[in-house]
Amino acid sequence: MTSPRIRPLALCIFHHDGKILVNEAHDPITGKPFFRPIGGGIEFGETSAQAVIREVDEELGLSVTDVRLLGTLESLFTYAGKPGHEIVQVYDAKFVDASVYGRSQLNAQESDGAAFIARWLQLDSITGDTPLVPAGLYELLKKVALLD
Template identity: 85%
Template sequence: MTTPRIRALALCIFHHDGRILVNEALDPVTGKPFLRPIGGGIEFGETSAQAVLREVDEELGLSITDVRLLGTLENIFTYAGTPGHEIVQVYDAKFVDASVYELLHLDAQESDGAAFVAKWLALDSITGETPLVPAGLYELLKKVVLPDGCSVISNSAV
């Protein structure tokens, strides 16, 4: 059994036309679905911004630009029957290749080789049935104003 620890994560919000890019997954114990942005663990010796660049490259094989910190969340949860605790740096960025925004989904891969599909999901379709994680992310996105003066989540989407 491993000693419980707090895990440092960096996640990236990609948004376009009222949609965000997420991975839909299931808790293997409860069977409940959840949505999570692209990203993952921060490795020793790298900044959270460097982790976002690496994770997006590893998972999607794509380059990003305009990486900007949106905020920090603390997430205490249970997954697969095991308690977890994360400190999450949440970033916003843009894909260098603008054609990515026109795709319905992107084939992706976890660092352990497991394949998953990242899909563009309308923000107004997010419900408590399939929550956006980590806890507090949706609320953070409602507060964020982007450099162009727009919000990630418009008032009509909430």
Template identity: 65%
Template sequence: MSEPRIRALALCVFHHQGKILVNQFVDADTQQTLFRPLGGGIDFGEHSARAIVREVQEELGQSINHLRLIGTLESLFTFAGKPGHEIVQVYDARFDDPSLYQRAHLDARESDGAPFVARWHDSRSFSEGTPLVPQGLGELLKNAGLLD
């Protein structure tokens, strides 16, 4: 059994007309629906901004620009019955391809090849029962003017 560790994570918020692009998934243990922006782990020796560029390329096959750090969150949570601890760098960026903002959803792939669909959601999609994660992200985005 591996020792618990703190994971360094970078997430990117793409926003358009009051909506943000998120992946919807379900905690298999609690059956709770969760929403999270795109992104992933920061590799050792990799700057978090570079991790965002890499993750978006891997997940969507898209390039981005105007990358800016919005803030940092510390997330303590339980997922699938296991405790987690993440330090999360949250970025805002724009897609190089403006047509992506007109699509209702974007087909994507996890690093293990598993497919997922990223969709545009406004703040009404998120609640205590169906939260935007990590905790504190909604407030950070509202303070930055990226979510109503």
């Protein structure tokens, strides 16, 4: 049994025309849906900015530019019946290939090979029933005026 640990995470906010790119997922125990931006764990020896670039390439097969740190969040949550704790570096970036912004969704893949669909989400789709995670992300995006 491994002891609980704090996971360092880097997420990237891609925004266009009042929408952000997210993965819709569901907690396997509760079945509750949530939205999360593209990104993942920071590996030993890489910066969080390098992690964002790597994660976007791994998940979407796309290159990014203009990577910029927006802020840091601390996330305490329960997923699949287990407590989690993450320190999340939140970035803004742009796709090198501008045609990506014209697609309604993108085929993507997790590091374990699981396929998922990333789609552009209208911000008014975010509700208490289908939150944007990690907690505090929506407020951070409003604070840095990214969603205006």
